[in-house]
Amino acid sequence: GNSVTQMEGPVTLSEEAFLTINCTYTATGYPSLFWYVQYPGEGLQLLLKATKADDKGSNKGFEATYRKETTSFHLEKGSVQVSDSAVYFCAHIPFTGGGNKLTFGTGTQLKVEL
Amino acid sequence: GAVVSQHPSWVICKSGTSVKIECRSLDFQATTMFWYRQFPKQSLMLMATSNEGSKATYEQGVEKDKFLINHASLTLSTLTVTSAHPEDSSFYICSAVEGVTEAFFGQGTRLTVV
Numbered sequence: 001g002n003s004v005t006q007m008e009g010p011v012t013l014s015e016e017a018f019l020t021i022n023c024t025y026t027a028t029g030y031p032s033l034f035w036y037v038q039y040p041g042e043g044l045q046l047l048l049k050a051t052k053a054d055d056k057g058s059n060k061g062f063e064a065t066y067r068k069e070t071t072s073f074h075l076e077k078g079s080v081q082v083s084d085s086a087v088y089f090c091a092h093i094p095f096t097g098g099g100n101k102l103t104f105g106t107g108t109q110l111k112v113e114l
Numbered sequence: 115g116a117v118v119s120q121h122p123s124w125v126i127c128k129s130g131t132s133v134k135i136e137c138r139s140l141d142f143q144a145t146t147m148f149w150y151r152q153f154p155k156q157s158l159m160l161m162a163t164s165n166e167g168s169k170a171t172y173e174q175g176v177e178k179d180k181f182l183i184n185h186a187s188l189t190l191s192t193l194t195v196t197s198a199h200p201e202d203s204s205f206y207i208c209s210a211v212e213g214v215t216e217a218f219f220g221q222g223t224r225l226t227v228v
Contacts, residue, residue, distance in 0.1 A: 036219075043120065043207050043221040044158075089157065101148070102209075102217060106157040 002027050002094035006105035009087075013080055013112050021075040021108045023064075023090035031092040033057075033066055033073040034102070038087045047075075047088070080112045116142045118210045120220025127198055127227055135193045135223045137208030143188035144210035148217070149181075152205040164191045198227040 006023040013019060025031060032051045036044040048057030053068035062077045073090060090105040117140040127133050137147055145166055150158040162172045162183050170183035180202075182194040191210075195202055207222045 041222075041224075044209075044219040046216075046218075101160065101163065104157045107155075109155075 002031075002092070002103055004090050004092055004103050004105040006088075006090045006108055008106070009109035011108060011110050013110070015082055015112055015114055016079045017112075019075070019077040019080045019084075019110065021088055021090075021110070023073045023075065023105060025071050025073065025090075025092050025094075027071075027092060027094040029094065031094045033064070034091045034093075035062070035064055035073070035075050036089040036091060036104075038089065038107070040086070044089065080110070082112045082114060085110055085112045116140075116210075116212050116216075116218045118144075118208065118218045118220045120208055120223055122223060123221060124224040125226070127225070129199055129227055130197055132194055132196045133198055133225060135195075135206055135208075135225075137191045137193070137210065137220050139189045139210040139212075139218070142210075142212045144191075144212065145188065146211045147185060147191040148209045148211075149183060149191075149193050150207045150209070152207060152222075158207060161193075195225065198225070200227045203227045 004025045034049045035047040037047045038044050048059040050057040050066035056065045064073050064075045087107045087109045089107045091102045119138045121136045147164045149161045152158050161176045162170045164170045164183050164185040166185045166188050172178045185191040203226050208220045209217045
């Protein structure tokens with residue numbers, strides 16, 4: 001089937017630490033991959049995306065590379081800030097022509113402390 | 115990016131009453147809108163897909179008579195929770211689609227049924 005699996009949280013880091021949130025997926029075709037961020041009490045915002053293998057999505061210092069060989073799309077940031085504290089969702093549209101029906105992972109809460 | 119406005123952002127209602135939630139695409143025409151439900155500390159669960167001018171497609175296990183969806187125009191979809199009960203208390207989020215691989219989310223509605 002089509003699914004997204006991401007590491008459980010919460011992840012607690014000190015400011016300026018390196019962040020990795022793992023995400024793997026299963027898909028029947030050639031998925032598009034996304035990371036969304038949800039700040040407390042708000043809806044989701046698209047953080048970055050990649051639509052084909054080896055593409056790297058990047059935004060606000062966050063990066064993720066579409067790895068077809070490992071079916072992964074891990075989120076990384078070299079130096080986190082307190083303002084990055086939020087819940088991060090990995091998601092995919094599992095196949096080309098699948099409309100925009102996103103499948104989400106369970107979300108990973110990130111807490112950044114001073 | 116495109117803007118999706120969801121209203122109200124929070125609502126408290128008495129058990130047995132109905133509540134309507136609006137989702138508007140402010141600067142684009144959305145042929146498809148999605149309604150999600152998010153339980154505390156869990157991922158988003160897709161409830162239904164709403165296409166302008168046609169009946170919504172509900173996911174398995176979602177009661178279509180309880181969660182009424184109307185997509186009367188290219189910029190507005192509504193979700194009505196009928197005869198609400200405390201177990202319907204949740205965070206409801208809509209998303210609207212522009213193009214092929216971009217979905218924009220509303221800010222969410224916190225429903226509390228007392």
